Amino acid sequence: MSAVSPIRFPDFRSPQTMTKRAWWLVGLNLLIPGSAQILAGNRRLGRFGAGTTFLLWFLAVVGVIVYLIAHSVIYTIVTNPIALTVAQLLLAAYAILWIVLTLDTLRITRLVKAAPGARPLIAVFAVLALLVTAGTASYGAVTAGTARAAVSQIFAGSTMAPPVNGRYNIMLLGGDAGPDRTGLRPDSLSVASVDATTGATTIIGIPRNLEKATFAKGSPLYKPYPNGYNCGDQCLIDYLYTYGEEHPSLYPNAKKNASSPGVEAMKDAAEGVLGIKIQYYALIDMQGFSDLVDALGGVTVDVPARTPIGGVTGARPTGWIEVGKQKMNGYTALWYSRTRYDSNDFQRMARQRQVQEAIIKQFQPSIILSKFQDIAAAGTQVVKTDVPNAALGGFVDLAEKSRKLPITHLELVPPAINNGNPDFGQIHQMVSKAIAPKSTPAP
Incomplete structure (x- = not known):
């Protein structure tokens, strides 16, 4: 019988046979976990291990095929907290199963019967x-657990907003709550x-010191400011964040919708200034921005002037x-983005767009995956x-798709726009022209 099945019924007296058998078993355990048990051990355990392995391979092959056919399906699965919990x-x-199978494989190899020199190698x-x-x-x-926690903590919104005129418009706020500030103030607004296709x-840049921001009639800010946010130097557009936080009754549902009164006030102002509907917002605390970079x-930026x-x-x-x-590094990128020493708000806006575009273009999915734990930890904060x-x-x-295309910019700054007395009709025209679909050249 040992001649018929030397793996299951080996000649224990031959160190050479037992050594060769041990190498086969540990090799099979690596390639197809469970196969070693099917050949030489507990076949029920082996069938379970091999079946689980084949199921994993099947899911991996199906995942690759679906990814090649429809990227968004896989992206939806791997960013869904329930799916991430199941994967975890x-x-x-x-x-755990692989540990059990490997330890059991070492048991059934009968290492003490193998050649003495081969035992430690096996x-x-x-x-x-x-x-x-x-x-x-x-x-x-x-990683799945970290992703689930990050997705659940950061992306807490509940309302799915459809594209408007074929576009998603997302307000980006850079909140500066540094030691020289009282509270948070969005010094970066775009x-x-x-x-959507x-x-x-x-990226449309709005100066933080834009005055006389207007509001649509449906906005809670229209009643107190029907002629725009106009009260001199104290009514710059970025002050609206503080105004909203000080008047939470204007936006009673903000927190329930994963927002805040200050953010909603800024969103209403941006909609009035640009003449477009804004579906979502993203707020990045500038003090934590360095941790994210x-x-x-790090991020590579082509610096045009000594900063x-x-x-x-x-x-x-x-x-x-x-x-x-x-x-x-993060510290340097933060200063490059926020400094106004010997410069002005408009030059700072240009530097901020540089950093934004550099991050979008430079960081491939492979980089994000390799540093996922640190990125997720920084992102949640x-x-x-x-x-x-x-x-x-x-x-x-x-x-x-966006990473493969050039990012265009529209900066609402002088001399095109007078930030102290802006022509909002002109701004609306500039925005409409900037975001109009571009014709595709013939091949």
Whole structure:
């Protein structure tokens, strides 16, 4: 019988046979977990292990096929908290199963019967294989758990907004709550207008010191300011965030919809200024922005002019960012984006757009995956948005399309626009022209 099945009924007296058998078993356990038990151990355990392995392979193949056919389906699944929970549990269970199968494989190899010189090599190989297989599954389970927590915490919105005139318009706020400020003030205000089909993106920059912001008649701010937010230097558009926070009764449903009265006030102002409907917002705390850039591994920006580091409230700069392509860490990128020493708000806006575009263009999905834990940890601390997690799949798909296209910009700054006395009819025309669908050249 041993001649018929030397794996299950080996000649225990032959170290050479037992060594060869041990290598076969640990190798099979690596390639098809459960196959070693089917051949030489508990066949019920082996069939369960092999069946689980084939199921995993099947799901992986189906996932690849679906990804090639319809990216958004996979994106929707991997950004859904329920799907991520299921994936986390399955990967954790598979890691445990692989540990059990590997230890059982070492038992049935009868290492003490193998050649003395081969025993440590076989054991080390089995352990390394276990680290690769079960370790990968364990890391996948941890990553799925981190993603689920990040998605649930950041993307807390519940309302799915359809595109308007074929576009998604997302207000982007950079909230500066630094030590020289009282409360949070959005010193960076822009709107990303994204074509819902092609992903073509136009970023519209609104100066923080724009005056006389207007509101549509349906806005809660129209009643107190029917002629626009006009009361001199104290009525700059970014002050509306504070105004909204001080008058929460204007937006009683803001918190329920994962927003805030201040954000809603800014959204109403941006809609009135630009003449477009804004579906969502994203707020990034500028003090935490540096953590996010560091988590991404830095950002490379082509610096057009020598830019100071430091120099807030009259102090002298503590350093300089030199001209040319510079790989910036979070601290440097934050100062490059926010400094106004020896410059003005409009120059700062241009630098902020540079950093935004650099981040969008430079960071591939592979980079995000390799640094996912740090990015998720930073993101949950610095990012707030009302984009619901149910919309993430579609937006990730759009973001992938957008990365392949040039990003266009419209800056509402002098001399085109007088920020102290803006012509909103002119601004509406400029915005309509900037976001109008571009004709596709013939091949």
